[in-house]
Amino acid sequence: MLNFSPIKTKSGTIRDVLLSARDAMLPEILANDPLAKWILSSDLLQTPIPRHGLQGGEPSRPQSPLRDGHDGTEVRRWKPEGEGKEYFKPSPYDVLAHIVVEEATNFYFACLFHLGRVLASADARLDAIQRLLDPRNLESSAARVGGLLEIDTNLIRLSLHGMCSSESEYQSARRRFALDCWQVWREKVFRLQALLGSSAEDSVLASEVGAGVCFVICSRDKGSLLERMGPDQTLFSAMPSPSVSQRLQVVASFHADFVEAFSTTAYWQLVTDSARKFDEHFPAIPDPKRPSIQERKWDGAAPKDFVSEMYKYKLPKSQLAKPRYTPFYPLADIRMLMCKMTKLFIVNGSKPPIWPAAKHEAKRAWVANALFRAEVDAEFLINNFAEQLLRFSAEVSERPGFRFPFADSEWNAYLDSFFNMWWVPNLRHQLNRVDQERFDTLVLAAARLLSTMGYSVHAASEAKVPPGAGEKRDSDQFPKGFDVP
Amino acid sequence: MLSRKPLPAEFESIKNAPVLEIDGKLHSPADLFSFSHDQFHHTMEIQKVLRRFDLPPTSHPCFVFFRDLNDTYGWFVGLNDLLNLPELKLRTALKDWFGGPEFRKLLAETKNA
Numbered sequence: 001m002l003n004f005s006p007i008k009t010k011s012g013t014i015r016d017v018l019l020s021a022r023d024a025m026l027p028e029i030l031a032n033d034p035l036a037k038w039i040l041s042s043d044l045l046q047t048p049i050p051r052h053g054l055q056g057g058e059p060s061r062p063q064s065p066l067r068d069g070h071d072g073t074e075v076r077r078w079k080p081e082g083e084g085k086e087y088f089k090p091s092p093y094d095v096l097a098h099i100v101v102e103e104a105t106n107f108y109f110a111c112l113f114h115l116g117r118v119l120a121s122a123d124a125r126l127d128a129i130q131r132l133l134d135p136r137n138l139e140s141s142a143a144r145v146g147g148l149l150e151i152d153t154n155l156i157r158l159s160l161h162g163m164c165s166s167e168s169e170y171q172s173a174r175r176r177f178a179l180d181c182w183q184v185w186r187e188k189v190f191r192l193q194a195l196l197g198s199s200a201e202d203s204v205l206a207s208e209v210g211a212g213v214c215f216v217i218c219s220r221d222k223g224s225l226l227e228r229m230g231p232d233q234t235l236f237s238a239m240p241s242p243s244v245s246q247r248l249q250v251v252a253s254f255h256a257d258f259v260e261a262f263s264t265t266a267y268w269q270l271v272t273d274s275a276r277k278f279d280e281h282f283p284a285i286p287d288p289k290r291p292s293i294q295e296r297k298w299d300g301a302a303p304k305d306f307v308s309e310m311y312k313y314k315l316p317k318s319q320l321a322k323p324r325y326t327p328f329y330p331l332a333d334i335r336m337l338m339c340k341m342t343k344l345f346i347v348n349g350s351k352p353p354i355w356p357a358a359k360h361e362a363k364r365a366w367v368a369n370a371l372f373r374a375e376v377d378a379e380f381l382i383n384n385f386a387e388q389l390l391r392f393s394a395e396v397s398e399r400p401g402f403r404f405p406f407a408d409s410e411w412n413a414y415l416d417s418f419f420n421m422w423w424v425p426n427l428r429h430q431l432n433r434v435d436q437e438r439f440d441t442l443v444l445a446a447a448r449l450l451s452t453m454g455y456s457v458h459a460a461s462e463a464k465v466p467p468g469a470g471e472k473r474d475s476d477q478f479p480k481g482f483d484v485p
Numbered sequence: 486m487l488s489r490k491p492l493p494a495e496f497e498s499i500k501n502a503p504v505l506e507i508d509g510k511l512h513s514p515a516d517l518f519s520f521s522h523d524q525f526h527h528t529m530e531i532q533k534v535l536r537r538f539d540l541p542p543t544s545h546p547c548f549v550f551f552r553d554l555n556d557t558y559g560w561f562v563g564l565n566d567l568l569n570l571p572e573l574k575l576r577t578a579l580k581d582w583f584g585g586p587e588f589r590k591l592l593a594e595t596k597n598a
Contacts, residue, residue, distance in 0.1 A: 002582050004562045004591050007549070010539055015554035021534040117530075124529065128517055131507045140506045148504060149495055159493050160505075167518050 019043075026116040027123065030182065035189045036112055042105045108189050115182050122175040129164045129171070552595050560591055 009017050022043070023031055030036050131137060142160060146153035496514050503511035532542040538549060544563055551559035567578055582588055 002562050002564065002566060002587060004550070004560045004587070006558060006594075007538060007540070007561045008558045009537075011537065013555050013557050014551045014559060017537045018554070021537045024533050024537075025530055125517065128507060128512070132505060132517065134508075137505075137507050141504065144504045144506065145496075145499065148499055148502065151495060156495075159495065163493065163496075163514075163518055 025113065025120070027119045030112060030116050030119070033186070035186050039105060039108050039112055039189060042109060108185065111181075111185055115178050115185060118174060118178040119182075122171045122178065125171045126168060126175070129168050132160070133164050550591065550595070560595070562591075 011017060011020065022040075026036070132141065138157060138160060142153045142157040145151075145160075146156045149156070496518075499513075500515045500518075501513045503513050505512045505514060505517060531545050535542055535544055535547075538559075538561075540547070540561065544561070546564040546568070548562040548564065549559050550562070567575055570578060
């Protein structure tokens with residue numbers, strides 16, 4: 001019979017107790033680390049949960065890295081219709097960034113506690129063994145074991161010595177291994193944090209991104225900012241309090257301009273040279289779809305339609321026309337070259353030719369690039385959704401009379417329609433119904449992630465999917481019957 | 486790859502017996518040399534949590550129910566009676582308890598709290 005009894009906490013609320021217990025589980029070296037604190041701040045325990053769920057809850061001060069303004073200001077969040085306050089209007093980039101970062105944050109959160117446990121248990125073992133080897137403890141233990149097993153105490157003492165020495169060696173190795181992992185963890189989280197620009201001033205990565213934005217600003221303001229901002233200054237030191245949305249939109253425009261630069265002959269020469277260096281550096285990457293640099297022939301002319309070539313790259317091999325030249329490279333190459341190219345443009349102060357058609361592809365490239373950096377493995381969940389969302393936004397915004405949904409309720413209806421009418425059927429088509437479990441998992445995960453950000457989407461049931469919507473996937477056509485709110 | 490030596494044969498028969506003395510406290514060889522790294526540490530972690538709820542260190546396994554994270558009160562249910570039950574019986578016992586009068590009484594109490 002299980003009986004219950006009331007208890008009362010003496011040191012604050014249940015939340016305080018759980019947070020304090022959580023922190024006590026981490027060794028000091030981990031608990032005091034600023035990066036660990038940043039990851040820990042994403043713990044939902046630290047975010048007050050409304051009693052009646054998200055729909056009716058009081059808006060709370062966001063505290064996690066996903067909910068905070070990175071400059072310490074409060075990010076305005078979506079709030080249900082009719083509550084009369086001005087709120088942050090999410091852009092597709094916010095959605096993407098949140099998905100990318102939340103996936104990664106959850107992973108590093110779990111890793112942190114695993115490493116903490118390994119370190120703490122190794123330390124505890126080493127300490128216990130050290131104390132067991134104390135002559136007094138060793139003597140009494142040997143006598144006790146000897147008496148029980150009826151073996152000579154000296155032999156037991158020797159045996160215990162050997163066991164302690166072996167265990168100590170093993171636990172020390174475990175500890176070293178955990179500390180090595182901890183350094184890797186810090187490096188990864190540092191890069192993740194830099195991706196959001198949280199520590200832009202001292203971040204190499206943010207400096208890369210920032211340099212790119214300098215270029216954009218320079219190109220728009222006829223170089224006036226170039227004189228004031230050196231290439232080492234970052235975007236975020238130049239912008240006093242940018243929101244995540246602002247950061248990402250500026251970065252996205254940078255990439256748009258960056259891809260426009262692909263149409264210059266000089267640029268392609270540079271890309272080819274750098275790609276050759278890349279191949280020399282990483283010769284062992286086995287990818288049958290990716291021709292080696294020797295097979296790539298470049299005739300010296302700029303590609304006429306970079307975007308369509310990029311799309312060809314994604315098609316099955318049977319449908320892929322043999323290119324006459326080598327205009328496309330994996331995104332990894334582009335990523336590697338980005339900083340170098342950008343700085344080159346900054347130094348030259350030149351403005352690349354305008355190529356509006358490339359903007360969408362550039363945004364997609366940015367998303368894929370962000371994923372590459374964050375090492376998030378959720379290709380359908382994120383990359384595909386990202387691409388479709390961007391493509392869809394670009395498509396519908398060009399329709400006559402289209403007005404982008406600015407109100408919160410409109411935006412949510414828009415996102416909900418997009419999610420259920422376009423992304424879900426497409427995902428279903430791509431998975432080809434062979435992996436129902438994966439399909440369900442991904443759809444639910446996407447719905448959950450979006451919901452945690454305040455977007456009221458829900459996973460479509462079988463009945464809600466329009467007939468025929470998922471049967472054919474045409475990159476350029478959206479399903480019939482779909483309309484924007 | 487980290488590897489370790491197994492316990493000497495003579496210790497196998499007493500690996501769970503509290504025979505190793507460290508500063509007056511007795512520990513079993515399994516506590517100090519077991520292959521399950523967390524076995525020794527796990528109990529300490531549980532005790533840290535229990536201490537914060539002002540519960541005795543031996544009061545586990547248990548449930549601690551609470552209605553709201555911002556409350557300062559909750560309900561403790563000790564599960565000592567279910568220790569060492571086979572998994573099937575454990576499932577049945579928990580199912581019975583959650584569907585039984587005791588849990589209904591607890592729910593009623595939380596509503597009135």
